[in-house]
Amino acid sequence: MRCSAAPIRAATASRWGSDLRRLAAAIVALHALVAGPAAGSEWGTITPATSTMESVRAQYGGPTRTENQKIESYDTTSWIYEGAEAPMGMTRMVVDFGLLQAGGFRRDLVRSFRLEPHPGVFTRDTILTGWGRPTGVNTDGGGDSFFYEEGLVVIFDTEAWSAVSMVFTPPQPADRAKLSR
Numbered sequence: 001m002r003c004s005a006a007p008i009r010a011a012t013a014s015r016w017g018s019d020l021r022r023l024a025a026a027i028v029a030l031h032a033l034v035a036g037p038a039a040g041s042e043w044g045t046i047t048p049a050t051s052t053m054e055s056v057r058a059q060y061g062g063p064t065r066t067e068n069q070k071i072e073s074y075d076t077t078s079w080i081y082e083g084a085e086a087p088m089g090m091t092r093m094v095v096d097f098g099l100l101q102a103g104g105f106r107r108d109l110v111r112s113f114r115l116e117p118h119p120g121v122f123t124r125d126t127i128l129t130g131w132g133r134p135t136g137v138n139t140d141g142g143g144d145s146f147f148y149e150e151g152l153v154v155i156f157d158t159e160a161w162s163a164v165s166m167v168f169t170p171p172q173p174a175d176r177a178k179l180s181r
Contacts, residue, residue: 042168043115044087048151049099049170051110053077056095060087063095074098074105092116099170115166122163127154149173 045051045059056079063079064086070076076098086093095113099106115122127146134146134154143156143164151169156162 043113043166046095046110046113046168048110048112048168049101053079053097053108056110060093061085071098074100075107076111077107087115089121090115090117112167112169114168117163117166119157119162122154122166124156124161124163127163147172 042048046056060081062085064082065080067078067080068075069078076096079095079097081087081093081095082091093113093115096111097108099109099111101109124144131146131148131150131152131154135149136147138145138147139160142158144160145156146152146154148154149171151171153167153169154163155165155167157164
């Protein structure tokens with residue numbers, strides 16, 4: 001006796017993967033839309049200069065791996081989330097901890113974080129809809145880059161369609177910004 005559902009499962013298996021990718025892209029795009037243009041320096045509950053190791057661990061669990069380094073005599077830590085530990089729609093998320101503020105150095109405070117989305121998750125239109133018009137645009141090199149004073153730099157692929165890297169930082173005044181590739 002054979003199961004009549006087997007041919008259907010085989011025929012729909014490849015569509016399931018693309019449907020899942022579309023769902024992930026829709027969820028990420030919805031988050032960008034809800035966040036609105038004023039939330040340029042945050043994503044997925046992480047806000048540079050506000051979020052801590054404890055709050056990141058509570059939201060995303062432990063990282064795939066960690067890296068420690070000294071920056072200007074301060075001990076800093078990077079948490080790397082890859083593969084199954086990366087947020088949905090992302091290839092990788094890197095969270096850098098250790099921030100020098102007016103009150104001193106805080107080793108547990110998020111300095112910046114970088115998202116590396118799957119192709120098509122953050123398109124140019126999604127970025128413009130979710131974060132608004134950029135403060136600056138760089139068209140030199142292989143792909144465009146958007147700069148937001150609120151603390152976001154988006155680097156697009158060579159076709160300038162899909163984001164390959166999104167770096168979130170504390171707010172950066174436009175007059176001090178230097179876009180580089």
